[in-house]
Amino acid sequence: MILRRVARPMLAGIFIWGGVQALRSPEAHAEAAKPMLDQLRGTAGDKIPDSVPTDAVTLVKIDGAVKVVAGLLFATNRLPRLASLALSGSLVPTTLAAHQFWAEKDPAQRTQQLIHFLKNAGLLGGLLLATADTEGKPSLGWRAKRAGKQLKSQAHDLGEWAQDTGETVGEAVTAAPHKARKALSGLTSR
Template sequence: MILRRLARPMLAAIFISGGVNALRAPEAHAEAAKPFLHDAMGKVGDKLPEQVPTDPTTLVKIDGMVKVGAGLALAFGRFPRLAALLLSGSLVPTTLAAHRFWEEKEPERRQEQQIHFVKNVGLLGGLMLAAADTAGKPSLGWRARRAGHVLGEHAHEFGEWAQDTTHTVGAAPKKAKKALRSVLPG
């Protein structure tokens, strides 16, 4: 649909741009993230495995790579639902780290940060819609429920058929394949 082809790149653009900026100047972004990371590491730092980086600059670089990679995937429609989930997972800590308006003392600065915070909440809403968008195809949950229902109907028929001793054993796989074909797409 044309709407998806236009909307996904538009939504992805801010993440790609932000990711590139974070990769170009990770130190500046890391400085802004330090208070949030200090709070977060104070709560869970001792429970993290040694392999998980805790250095702010490294975390900003990883976040930047996720934003660029997932942003490009979303823009080009490659695994858009997964890309939207990855961007959502990146957006929440970024928002909490960079737009802590509740800590600002100056009214102008507080309002500026609050606007950015609310903007990011709006972006998160767009990402949630993108993550839930099945492009007109039934969801996995619907497919699973439908498969269970259809297989249940065929199981009853198959049971009656199996009780009839006039059928050969070799015909059973054909009957089962026919039942599965009616459930599975393609």
């Protein structure tokens, strides 16, 4: 659909740009993230595995790379649901770290941070819609449920067939392909 081809790059643009900016100057972005990271380190303490980076600059670089890669994937319609999910996951900590309007004392700064917070909340809403967008195709859950119902119906039919012929289910399963070919050949020979 043309709407998706236009809307996805428009939505992805801000993430790609933000990711590039974070990769160009991670130190500046790390300063904004430090208070939240310090708070998380204090709360989580020793529960954070040693393999998880806790350095603010490294985390900003990882976040920037995620935004660039996922943004490009989303903009070019490659793995759009996964890309929008990754962008959503990247947006939440960025918003919480950079736009803490509730902590601002100055009314003008509080208003600016609230505007940015709400803008990001709107972007998150768009990304969540994109994550759920199956482009008109049935979801995996629906397809799995339908396949389960079909399998149950076929098993029931096979059980009835076995009961009607006096065979065991195992014998019916073994004989089914032969009987199906015989039935089909009877239809085509008419």
